[in-house]
Amino acid sequence: xxxxxxxxTVDDKAVDLTVKHGTIGPSVVDISKLYAQTGAFxxxxxxxxxxxxxxxxxxxxxxQGILLYRGYPIEQLAEHGDFLETCYLLLYGELPTAAQKADxxxxxxxxxxxxxxxxRFFQGFRRDAHPMAIMVASVGALSxxxxxxxxxxxxxxxxxxxxxxxxxxxxxxxMAYKYSVGQPFVYPQNDLDYTSNFLRMCFAVPCEDYKxxxxxxxxxxxxxxLHADHEQNASTSTVRLAGSSGANxxxxxxxxxxxxxGPAHGGANEAALKMLEEIGTPDxxxxxxxxxxxxxxxxxxxxxxxxxxxNYDPRARIMQKTTHEVLNELGIKDDPLLDVxxxxxQIALKDEYFLEKKLYPNIxxxxxxxxxxMGFPTSMFTVLFALARTVGWIAQWxxxxxxxxxxxxxxxxxxxxxxxxxxATVASRG
Numbered sequence: 001x002x003x004x005x006x007x008x009t010v011d012d013k014a015v016d017l018t019v020k021h022g023t024i025g026p027s028v029v030d031i032s033k034l035y036a037q038t039g040a041f042x043x044x045x046x047x048x049x050x051x052x053x054x055x056x057x058x059x060x061x062x063x064q065g066i067l068l069y070r071g072y073p074i075e076q077l078a079e080h081g082d083f084l085e086t087c088y089l090l091l092y093g094e095l096p097t098a099a100q101k102a103d104x105x106x107x108x109x110x111x112x113x114x115x116x117x118x119x120r121f122f123q124g125f126r127r128d129a130h131p132m133a134i135m136v137a138s139v140g141a142l143s144x145x146x147x148x149x150x151x152x153x154x155x156x157x158x159x160x161x162x163x164x165x166x167x168x169x170x171x172x173x174x175m176a177y178k179y180s181v182g183q184p185f186v187y188p189q190n191d192l193d194y195t196s197n198f199l200r201m202c203f204a205v206p207c208e209d210y211k212x213x214x215x216x217x218x219x220x221x222x223x224x225x226l227h228a229d230h231e232q233n234a235s236t237s238t239v240r241l242a243g244s245s246g247a248n249x250x251x252x253x254x255x256x257x258x259x260x261x262g263p264a265h266g267g268a269n270e271a272a273l274k275m276l277e278e279i280g281t282p283d284x285x286x287x288x289x290x291x292x293x294x295x296x297x298x299x300x301x302x303x304x305x306x307x308x309x310x311n312y313d314p315r316a317r318i319m320q321k322t323t324h325e326v327l328n329e330l331g332i333k334d335d336p337l338l339d340v341x342x343x344x345x346q347i348a349l350k351d352e353y354f355l356e357k358k359l360y361p362n363i364x365x366x367x368x369x370x371x372x373x374m375g376f377p378t379s380m381f382t383v384l385f386a387l388a389r390t391v392g393w394i395a396q397w398x399x400x401x402x403x404x405x406x407x408x409x410x411x412x413x414x415x416x417x418x419x420x421x422x423x424a425t426v427a428s429r430g
Contacts, residue, residue, distance in 0.1 A: 111167030229392025273368030303365030
């Protein structure tokens with residue numbers, strides 16, 4: 001990593017700041033010593049112009065619409081690979097050999113069971129508890145069941161904790177779903193692949209046989225790949241920040257799930273689906289587009305635009321194809337939501353307002369329709385996001401733990417409150 005120098009003057013104090021260059025992407029100005037040298041901080045609400053770490057995991061070029069996992073384009077991984085292969089890549093940095101993949105798949109499969117006492121833990125929730133509330137609690141509770149993998153200074157324990165979370169997240173997610181619909185838990189089955197196993201745990205019932213549809217399994221596996229990691233987003237930054245304090249990995253992932261629950265982050269696909277339902281039919285689209293353009297109207301088109309992507313979200317193209325595959329397999333020919341989505345996309349891609357503001361469809365625009373068609377209620381959409389993103393969180397957390405330059409996160413502030421003042425007794429306050 002080569003370096004140059006940037007010159008900055010603050011209150012007549014000139015300082016030299018190192019400019020660092022990555023393998024690809026924007027350069028960064030190292031301001032870690034700015035306060036010591038000038039007595040000033042930087043101001044960057046939302047940290048949109050701040051690199052909080054060095055990372056080798058995921059790269060995004062928002063202007064070009066590029067997403068790379070360890071250098072591999074997301075399109076290639078989603079088309080040719082499977083989710084566990086992607087997990088291996090994110091964790092270890094390289095695609096596995098056939099032997100390595102077989103070993104990794106075996107280790108994940110043998111960790112899918114959760115401690116049986118977790119069943120009683122679930123019984124403490126109200127029957128109508130939101131599945132995400134259950135996920136936050138149950139993932140955090142894993143640290144109470146698996147004491148042998150919470151020492152973050154031990155590489156072996158970190159590895160075991162990582163495997164456990166990747167393996168047990170589908171089981172916990174399926175349990176959260178089953179609990180929310182009042183059905184008995186279904187145990188994992190080791191002769192099934194990762195995603196097929198999850199579908200069976202969600203939709204099988206003890207009173208009849210359940211056969212996994214391979215088209216739906218492949219589609220959901222692809223959705224998992226698309227959501228596996230996305231650089232330093234809000235939930236990933238939360239995981240890293242929690243991990244910087246030395247918190248155990250289960251607590252860190254629970255923190256990430258809590259952050260993901262926000263409608264501006266993981267809940268966006270649910271919001272997009274509700275928007276399509278509100279529009280209802282294609283003939284009503286012009287009315288809603290007019291509302292979206294009206295600055296005084298609170299209505300917003302959900303599923304368009306992205307905080308990072310200023311071009312077509314590369315994941316959205318794959319998601320669009322996957323949506324059609326699922327609807328065709330299920331025999332859904334005239335889905336009103338899809339009709340609205342397709343028409344809305346075509347209008348938005350040609351409308352000057354959307355082109356000027358670079359409001360292209362993102363992955364959330366289609367994923368909600370796909371998951372709904374598979375039989376998942378909207379309350380499960382963010383849970384599925386968390387399931388997929390767990391491997392990215394773990395990879396980012398592991399990278400942070402192993403980075404000797406990382407310290408506990410401690411953002412600073414621009415204080416705009418009252419200056420120092422003296423205390424007055426109650427009697428003297430008038």
